[in-house]
Each structure stands twice: as structure tokens, then as C-alpha cells.
Amino acid sequence: MGDPSSDVRQAAIESIGELGDPAAAVALVPAFSDANPDVREQALSAIEELKAPLAEQTLLALMRDRDPDVRQRAAHLAGDRSVVGAIPTLRRMLDDPNPDVRESAVDALGNIPDGAAYDALRSALTSTDAKVRRGAAEALGDRRP
Numbered sequence: 001m002g003d004p005s006s007d008v009r010q011a012a013i014e015s016i017g018e019l020g021d022p023a024a025a026v027a028l029v030p031a032f033s034d035a036n037p038d039v040r041e042q043a044l045s046a047i048e049e050l051k052a053p054l055a056e057q058t059l060l061a062l063m064r065d066r067d068p069d070v071r072q073r074a075a076h077l078a079g080d081r082s083v084v085g086a087i088p089t090l091r092r093m094l095d096d097p098n099p100d101v102r103e104s105a106v107d108a109l110g111n112i113p114d115g116a117a118y119d120a121l122r123s124a125l126t127s128t129d130a131k132v133r134r135g136a137a138e139a140l141g142d143r144r145p
Contacts, residue, residue, distance in 0.1 A: 001013070001027060001030060001031065006034075006036040006038060006039050009031065009034065009036070009039045009042075010036075010038055010039055010042045013028060013031055013039065013042045013043050013045075013046050014045075014046065016028060016046055016050075017042075017045065017046030017047075017049040017050055018049070019050070020050070021050070022050045022051060022052035022053070023052075024050065024052075025046070025047055025050050025052030025053070025054075028043045028046055028047060028052075029058075031043035032044075032058055032061075032062060037065070037066075037067035037069060037070050038069075040062065040065065040067070040070045041067070041069050041070050041073050044062060044070065044073045044074060044077060045073065047077070048073075048076075048077055048080070054077070056083060056085050056086070059074055059077060059078055059083060059086065060085070060086060060089055062074035063075055063078065063086065063089045063090070063093065064089065068096070068097075068098035068100065068101050071093065071096065071098070071101045071104075072098070072100050072101045072104045073104075075090060075093055075101065075104040075105045075107075075108045076104050076107070076108060078090060078108050078112075079104075079107055079108025079109065079110070079111035079112060080108075080111065082111060082112045082113065082114075084112060084114050084116070084117075086108070086112075087109065087112060087114060087116045087117050087120060088116075090105045090108050090109050090112075090117075090120065091105075091109070091120040091123070093105035094106060094109075094120070094123075094124050094127060094132055095127075099129060099131065102127075102129055102131070102132050103131050103132065103135060106121070106124055106131075106132050106135035106136050106139065107135060107139070109121050109124070109136075109139065110135065110136075110138070110139025110140075110142065110143070113143070118140070118143070121136045121139050121140050122136070122140065124136035125137060125140075
């Protein structure tokens with residue numbers, strides 16, 4: 001995990017994810033602040049694979065990461081885990097400069113059974129991004145307020 005090569009760090013993280021033991025996730029914590037965005041994204045992927053807990057504060061920070069792939073993966077994880085505390089950040093992500101991040105944010109909101117997520121999806125119906133509007137309409141059609 002401390003190797004100078006980001007490729008080696010990524011491989012180590014991938015191996016940790018393949019262990020299948022959520023307790024191994026503690027070794028991933030330093031990777032969330034790695035200088036290389038691919039390493040941060042791989043760490044999120046490993047956490048997801050391990051079904052290991054992740055501190056909400058850490059997840060929210062990764063949702064504001066400078067790298068769009070990291071933001072996208074973090075939004076996906078927030079939706080998969082129905083993190084209610086992520087709703088305000090996901091709502092802001094609906095206006096992200098990256099279209100993939102916007103799509104992941106609307107998908108994540110669709111997975112969170114909360115009134116605030118519902119409200120965010122309703123407001124997404126007026127997005128300038130047609131994919132966000134479509135995703136919001138589909139998510140709203142699949143749920144009741």
C-alpha cells in the first residue's frame with residue numbers, strides 16, 4: 001500500500017478487495033487520500049466488493065473529489081447503501097460538469113427511500129441534461145412519495 005508505484009498500490013487494493021473479509025477494509029483507509037485518483041477509485045471499488053462499512057464523512061469527501069471517476073464511484077456507493085446523509089451532496093452533483101457523474105447522482109437518489117431524495121428527483125426533472133431528466137422520471141415512476 002505504500003509502494004511508490006500507483007500501479008502496485010492499485011494491485012494491492014484489488015487483492016484486499018478479493019479477500020472477501022470486510023475486516024480487511026481497515027487497510028484501505030490511507031488509499032482514500034492517495035494522490036492518484038485511480039488508487040482512490042480502486043479503494044472505493046474494494047470497499048464495495050467487501051461490503052465493508054465506510055464512514056459517511058469519508059464517502060461525502062470522496063463525492064466532492066476533484067476526479068470525476070472518483071465522484072461517480074462514490075455517488076454509486078452512496079445510492080447502493082441508501083446513505084440519507086449524502087442526499088444534499090447528490091443533489092449538487094446533478095449539476096456536476098461531468099455527465100457520467102450527473103447520471104450516477106440521479107441513479108443514487110433513485111435508490112434512497114427518503115422524502116429529500118424524492119424532492120431532489122422532482123427538481124431534476126428540469127435539468128438541462130436530458131439523461132438526468134430521463135433518469136429522474138424513471139426513478140420517480142418506480143417509487144411512491
